Amino acid sequence: MITNLARGLAALSLALVPLATTTPAAHARAAEPTVLPIGVAVSALPVGAESRDGYTRTAFKHWNSGANPSDGCNTRNEVLIAEAVTAPAVGAKCALSGGSWWSYYDEQTVTAAGSLDIDHMVPLAEAWDSGASNWDTKRREAYANDLGQASSLVAVTARTNRSKADQDPAEWLPPAAGALCRYASEWTATKLRWGLTVDTFEQDRLLDLAAGCGGTTVTYTPAP
Template identity: 65%
Template sequence: MVTPLSRSLAAAVLAVLPLTLSPTATHAAETLPLTEAVTRLPEGTESRDGYSRDSFRHWNTGLDPADGCHTRAEVLLDEAVEAPVVGAGCRLTGGRWFSYYDATWVTSASNLDIDHMVPLAEAWDSGASAWSAQRREAYANDQGAPQSLVAVTARSNRSKADQDPAQWLPPAADAHCRYAAEWTGTKLRWDLTADTAELNTLTELAAACPDQAVSYEPTP
C-alpha cells in the first residue's frame, strides 16, 4: 500500500512556537510490538464533563510562522504524495494524497480533513481535561509525531467523529493494524488513559497484528 511521505522535518522539530513543546524536554523515543504497547496504556474511566472543542485552540500558525501556512496546510504539504502548488495566503492547488483510512486517492485539498488520531473529545475524556490551555493547544497542533495528525477524506473523518476503536475502525480492513498502532502510540505519547472497552478492542487488534510495531516519543 502506498503511504504518505514521512513527516521528517516535523518529527525533528517539536517546538518553534512558544505554544509547542520543547524538543530538549522530550523523553526517549521507543519502538515496541503493538501487543506490548497496548499493555502500557493506563486504564481509566472517561468523563466528558465540561468539554468544549474551543478548549483546544487550532489551527495555529504551525511549525513555521513565517511560511504563512497554518497547521492544517503544513500537514497537507507534508503528507502530499505529489506536492501541490502553494499560492498567496498558502492556498493549495493541485497535489495528490492517499487517505489510508479508506484507501482512496484524493486530488483536491478541499476534499481532505486533518484528523486528530485521538479526537479532541476523546483526549479530553482521557486526561486532557486536567491540562493547561497551552498543552491542549500543543496537542491539537502536534506535528512532532507523524501519527498525531493525518490527512484523510472528509467522509471518513466525519464518520469517525469522536469515536474510539471500540466504536469505529477505518473502512479499509488493511488499515486496522496501522490504525491501532497509531492510536496506541498517540495515547502513549500524551499519557492518555483508555477505557475498558477500548482496551479490549485494542488487545484483540494487537493479537491479530503480531508483526505491527508502535513507535512513539513521550511528551514532557
C-alpha cells in the same frame, strides 16, 4: 512548509545537547523514540474511567500558525504539505493547488485538498475524556496542533473523518481492512505520547486488534 522529516524531527533527532544548555524543548527533540511490539504497547496504556464533563471543542485551539509562523501555513496546511504523495503548489498565504494524497482509512486517492480533513488520531473529545481535561490551555493547543509526531494528525477523506467523529476504536474503525493495524498502532502511539488513558472497552478492542497484527510496532516519544 514542512516535510515528513521536519514533522518527525522532535521524535527522531539524535542530536546531543550539553546538559548545561538543555531546555525541556531541546530535550524532547533529542529524545530517541520508544519502539514496542503493538501488544506490549497496548498493555502499557493506563486504564481509567472517562468523563466528558465540561468538554467544549473551543478548549483546544486549532489550527494555529504551525511550525513556522513566518511561512503563512497553518497546521492544517502543513500536514497536507507533509503528507502529499504528489506535492501541491504553494501560493500566496499558503494557498494549495494541485497535489495528491492517500487517505489510508478508506484507501482512496484524493486530488483536491478541500476534500480532505485533518483527523486528530485521538479526537479532541476523546482526549478530554482520557486526561486532557486536566491540562492547561497551552498544552491542549499543543495537542490539537501536534506536528512533533506524524501519527498524531492525518489527512483523510472528509467522509471517513466525519464518520469517525469522536469515537474510540471500540466504537469505530477505518473501513479498509488493510488500515486496521496501522490505525491501532497510531492510536496507541498517540495515547502513549500524551499520557492518555483508555477505558476497558477500548483496551479490549485494541488488544483484539493487536492479536491480529503480528509484527506491527508502535513508535512514540512523550510530548514535551
